[in-house]
Amino acid sequence: MAPDVLLLPGWQNSDPAHWQSRWEALHGDRRVEQHDWMRPLRGDWSAQLEEAVLAANGPVVLVAHSLGCILVAAWAAHSRNTHRVQFALLVAPGDLERDDLRQMIPGWAPIVRTPLPFPSCLVAADNDVYCAADRSRQLAADWGARLVDAGPRGHLNSDSGLGDWPEGRALLPPILKD
Template sequence: MASQTTHYLILPGWQGSPQEHWQSHWQRSLPNAGRVEQANWERPEPRAWVAALQREVAAARGPLILVAHSLGCVTLARWAAQAPQAALLKVRGALLVAPADVERDNCPEALRGFAPIARQPLPFPSLLVGSDSDPAASAERALQLARDWGSEAVILPGAGHINVKSGHRRWEQGFAYLYRLQRRIERQRLQRA
């Protein structure tokens, strides 16, 4: 029988999350945390990125909370729109941080293959944290993606892309959003019981 201990699966975005990135800090800090590794972080290919996520979810031995950043959010949405039901049932929820708008006019060429963004509601609870100064997605766009995905949304003032460049190395305050998501997951579980 699979363990009921929650595992955290980190989904970095384009170019990965270096050691000083908050996702790497969280991976070292959270119990039972792993990461989706991609074969090519510089030239992302949608099918390969979705397949890597599917492999990690399929291999998981317990329930998962996905923690995605930037292109990782778009990959997660694409995966969820086509994933087998057995894989979807393993996911308890997702924290979506600074999703990249791969449909924007100034989107880097390397990311354009991820358009169009999957717009189906996610089949598990999710919380999207965006910023009103993110060059990868405007606050309005982040809010639209949250509506499309059925996510609760929080827009932080002046937080940039919520990465190392914007000063978010350890991002300890981000744990508050993870705990908020976990409380929501637990409330829903109790309501269904």
């Protein structure tokens, strides 16, 4: 059985031009909807992810962007359902321990640094304004994720001009590649 792909957008959701929205339309991936995209509460977002994992028909693959990456780490640290996750693609995590971001999105620092209990890959640009390259490398090491350097592509969002982002899709488990 092919796993369900759960899309975990970051703060303010992913707009229609974002690669996550494009994957939803192209591949039928399922976005985990949050109650409040503008004022994210870690416990609420974790509960929504837990419900989505439990609602899946089988294994899941998590595809997270920005705050969604921080959500995966927070959720994995307390969920009893991490065994259902086959793989996590973590793209452009935001450094919510940085003063400016911590004030914009309160309640998410400190970032959970526990190794993830499932295989994962963290993709980061070397010029992301929301997370310095050395911080991305450290998060990948802390989480036990394979690190992929995306080069100078910004926050790997709509502004990065990724389109359907086939390079990102190629990082998913082989059963999902179309």
